[in-house]
Amino acid sequence: MRKPIATLVAVVLTAGVAVLAGCSKSAPEAAAPAESGAPSAPEKKTFVIGMSQCNLGEPWRVQMNKDIEEAAKAHDTLKVVFKDAQNDTLVQQNHVREFMNQGADLLIISPREAAPLTGPVAEAYKKGIPVIVLDRALLGEDFTMFIGADNRLIGEAAGKWVREKLNGQGKIVELMGLQTSVPGHDRHDGFVKGLGDAAIETIFSADMKWLQPDAQREMESALARFPKIDLVYGHNDPGAYGAYLAAKAAGREKEMLFVGIDGLPHEGRVYVEKGILSVTFEYPTGGREAVEYALKILAGEQVPRNVVLPSRFFTPENLAAGGELIGGSDAPAAAAP
């Protein structure tokens, strides 16, 4: 009995060390510029940006990290160290402290929750480390800037689009993300506002917890109950895609339109390109913008406190041109009909 246990422990430890060695390749470099202190140092210095992501289980957040990584790659003065809090607020609090101790020059944080992270971020900010808050805001004033998109505006744009597309009347199904979540609420409220006084009736609405299999099940129920459905509004693209799969299984996918939100390049936009979704509304990650503002902050420039990201929508017609801004007025090249 002794020997096998010893062998097992040895194997596990070796594997663990190997994995750690693989992951920490960048760590020594990352910690190196710690002693050089203030971010206002002269050119050619490498700045270390600490990025704390609240949960990499969501594709949208994977995309946010990817956007930051790609934007930072273009600048050889930037080095980004990524951490994933795996949906644990306390782990994320530790991230902030770790970055502080490792002497990061700037923090980007996409917080899981506002209240518990406000304290640690304020601590870092007061020590002179600039902090960019992404997607979810923190309480108070102790951070450099907030960058995020507005779910209510996006929901409203979706509502207006649906109203126009259905000529102001029809029967629709709404598959909601999570009624108890802020994005779910905002995407619903905005949508209702966008529909306005149109004779569009929501005949079935259910929670699908942002999950495709759940959306599929709820849509099956809607299809079984209602002989005619004009449109399905999913609070995210996987939800709208799940609804499409259910309709296709019932042979009814041609009868209705599918509308989604998020517009990730490898998800929603692919569904639009394949003609599955009629439209998807981008919920921008702000990753690229965060890096742009980080450069300005590190160069000592002034930045706005609050940036609301513009959102685009993608239809089969405008996809190739890179989508169209919602609101439409200052849309780029894609403005042509």
Added chain:
Amino acid sequence: MIKRSQRLAALLEMPFTRALIALLVILALGVLFNADGTFFRWDTHRDMLRHISRFGILACGMTIVIIAGGIDLSVGSVLGLTAVVSAKLSIHMGLSAWVAVPLCCLLGIACGALAGALIARFSIQPFIATLALMVFARGAAKFISGGKKISQGVETPEGFQYLDFPQLYEFLNAKILGDNVAVVTLVFLLCVGVSWLLLARLRPGRHLYAIGGNESAALLSGVPVGMAKVLAYAMSGLFASLAGICQAAQETQGDPEAGVSYELTAIAIVVIGGTSLSGGRGGILLTLLGTLTIGYLEKILSINAVGEAGRLMLTGAIIVSAVLFQRGRK
């Protein structure tokens, strides 16, 4: 006259009858709240069966493990891992089903056998060993997929390319017998059949009951306890991998997050059926009834568009009532 009432009382004492009554109560609820007649249409039932099949497949493996006095918390993660691997093999590499399915099954069996070996050889408690595997397999799923869903769209420098939808997934998604039964439901029934054969007809099955009833007694009577345990967990891993393939087929992609908390639904199904969590008692037909009970409960809540809060509370209340009802017998 007395004899007949005694026989009826004895019948009511049987776990099978109790599980059947629980299912009938749920069905009665469906008749009562039929959502404008939706409940009386066959599509509703077919879709319910299709949706619950993956959970039922997991519950088959869970039943085998629980009867042997163990528990398997890793099934949800192994499902996620095999869903990713299956999508990689079938969609990205374009392997035929004859290669991809056995490879995925081998992966599931290896996962289960590993947990079984840790439990049998190193006397690690099942809860801990399978908890470790649950965490590890989820990590492996995220590692292999790179944190992204494995789907038909592949990013290349020139934009997105679309790969063919594998025939295997097409087949699993199909409905046969005049569009009346989903293929995944048949996979589920096949798993029920295999489990029934093992538990009720074959010698290793009797060993599992013996181990779950009293492990030391089983050991003293010459039951190969270690081998039987490895077999139980390997079967659970195998079923989890089959469920993973079905999951990928139904989602048309391999999602590394698939199957989170599915193990809890599988355990609920087994317990509602009447298989004892302390091991040694129960059977696969009970699990079949438990699967239908949970499936119909979900479906009835869904067609009536009951809100999430109400669903969670009702499901909790019904699980407790069903288990209390099962325990009500002497």
